[in-house]
Amino acid sequence: MSVSLAANEGVAPSSSSVSDSPLAIRGMTVSYGQKPVVFSVDMTVAEGAMTAIIGPNGAGKSTLLKAALGIVSPLAGRATVFGKPLKAARHRIAYVPQRASVDWDFPTRVIDVVLMGLSRELGLLRRIRPYHMDKAYACLERVGMTEFAERQIGQLSGGQQQRVFLARALAQNADLYLLDEPFAGVDAATEKAIIDVLKALRSEGKTVVAVHHDLTTVPTYFDRVFLINTRKVAEGTVAEAFTPDTLHKTYGGRLATGQIDQLELAAG
């Protein structure tokens, strides 16, 4: 397979918007075996907006994020964060992994997980001071989990665990928030709490990118969409890129026309 690939379809953004974009991905190709999971994908995230990455199961949504973050090594491609290579901009990124990616029986408390978000500023041996604790508690407060601070993380419900992960990302105090399926398997109250926090982040000028599954909530939750099915299908505002045409291209026959009509109504 050739890895020197021409740019994808879609409008090439102007060079200035690429150079300082919170996250600019170019020619990203990732493979876990013979078949590429992500193939030559370009993405330019708009600053101060909420972007949903959508596509069918196995379309490479999570993998694209992981490759951009250096968690998996791509075959080809690169990502820049606010115009800088990843290594020079890690402090500006907060990441919420999929909830199922960790062992929740791990012997640790909620507050300790939130404090992990302060790892960079704590370094190897710096003592945790009241100032750090206050910060961690403030983040728990934002997701409504203060009263669970001393609980072992395995004693929480799925939604509560997701909120703890979000609190840890808030503790990172970043400019770019990358979330991998933050609404997967959570209760309605948690979904509301999470979207409120994300919208508050946006109003502070932060950039939010989330892998998202529920198409019906896309128009109400997000400003922009990025449609992917191994290759990029479309990218733009919800009005531009979240259309029956692009959805058909992304999901193939997996979405019934009726479903897309309903989405149209929701968007309209």
Added chain:
Amino acid sequence: MSGAEFVPLSLTPMLIGVLSAIACALPGNFLLLRKQALIGDAISHVVLPGIVTAFLLTGVVAALPMMIGAAGAAVVAVVMIEAVRRLGNIEPGAAMGLTFTTLFAGGVLLLEQSDTSGVHLDVEHALYGNLESLIWLDATGWGSLLDASALLGLPPELGRVAIALIGVAVFLWLFWRPLVLSTFDENFARTMGAPTTVLGIALVLVSALAAVAAFDAVGSIIVIAMFICPPAAARLMTNRLEHQIAWSVAFATLSAVLGYVLAGYAPLWFGFEYAVSAAGMIATVSGLILAAAAFCGPCRLRSGASTVSF
């Protein structure tokens, strides 16, 4: 028991047993949480061919060549495990089992074919160690602990396990945060820029250090038991990692002391004439502690499936 009898005959074996047990239990906590508990088992088996090879090359049983030989064998084992896992597409547990039995068996063959009659190196020694023979003949009582000339006569194994324990403890103290972070959530740790791969390898190397130092003194039975039993029992006692580490140290100490005493005296209480293997008894006690924790520990009920992997 008087000091004149206890200090020369029982103090040093007990101390060596305790220090070895703690040195293995400490990294064992992390191996267990990373679902790599079998790595401790693998390491303690593969050090045998390494030590025998070092002996064959140098002709002496000395600490440094043995350490280097064992470390080399540990590296070979890690590479072999990865190779079997990737090339054979076999699950990690099976790859480890395959690697360590093969290398241990190779070590036994090597040992049998080489002339080690003049030195303290044989298959039994490799399994049980020689804890009972690590006595301090220069000691006359508690006062010898302050007597410089008597202290010089301490068995060299004591110094070796003490250094290994300090090495393990310093490593865990220094890299506590990134180790905990990468053990709990490796992906997140990577986004923070933590060198997760290097940390994982360093943990295995530190475990190998503990295994080699302990292996020399107490044999592989104790090493295997101490990597797994105290941490597994400790996990059932608490839901906080800091406390789990403390419990594992307490259980390791209890196993070593109680096991040593029971091996020496319990058979006599029951009218038998001879003491039993201290290594065997220490490992048995650690297993009994784990059993007790499994039945009575306060944190044995979890939300999901058991993470205690053997």
